[in-house]
Amino acid sequence: MNVDLNSLSLKELKDLQSQVAKAIAGFEDRRKKELLAELDEIAKARGFSLAELTGVSTGRKRSPSVAKYANPANPADTWSGRGRKPRWFSEALAKGKKPEDMAI
Numbered sequence: 876m877n878v879d880l881n882s883l884s885l886k887e888l889k890d891l892q893s894q895v896a897k898a899i900a901g902f903e904d905r906r907k908k909e910l911l912a913e914l915d916e917i918a919k920a921r922g923f924s925l926a927e928l929t930g931v932s933t934g935r936k937r938s939p940s941v942a943k944y945a946n947p948a949n950p951a952d953t954w955s956g957r958g959r960k961p962r963w964f965s966e967a968l969a970k971g972k973k974p975e976d977m978a979i
Contacts, residue, residue: 944977953979 880888915925942953946963954961967977 942979944974945979947972947977 878891883891911925918925918928940955940957943956944954944964946952946961947967948963952961952963954964964974964977968974
């Protein structure tokens with residue numbers, strides 16, 4: 876493929892550069908996937924999983940946290956007790972309420 880780069884405008888050159896970068900990334904991704912598939916087959920043939928050999932865990936998926944507290948003014952507004960305290964929770968505590976008072 877011969878392209879006369881000198882005859883292209885700046886916009887055309889930048890478009891070509893973008894296309895080349897995408898093609899390179901796509902090529903590398905395909906090669907990685909092919910190699911991972913090959914390695915996975917070899918590991919399975921020998922009685923292992925690839926994750927087992929590499930020490931990479933498959934990851935644990937967390938379930939959504941369950942709401943523990945509800946806003947007294949709006950029961951649809953809840954909080955699980957994790958992360959930052961919502962403003963309504965902090966304000967209720969400042970007014971003398973206890974967390975148990977807002978528990979669901």
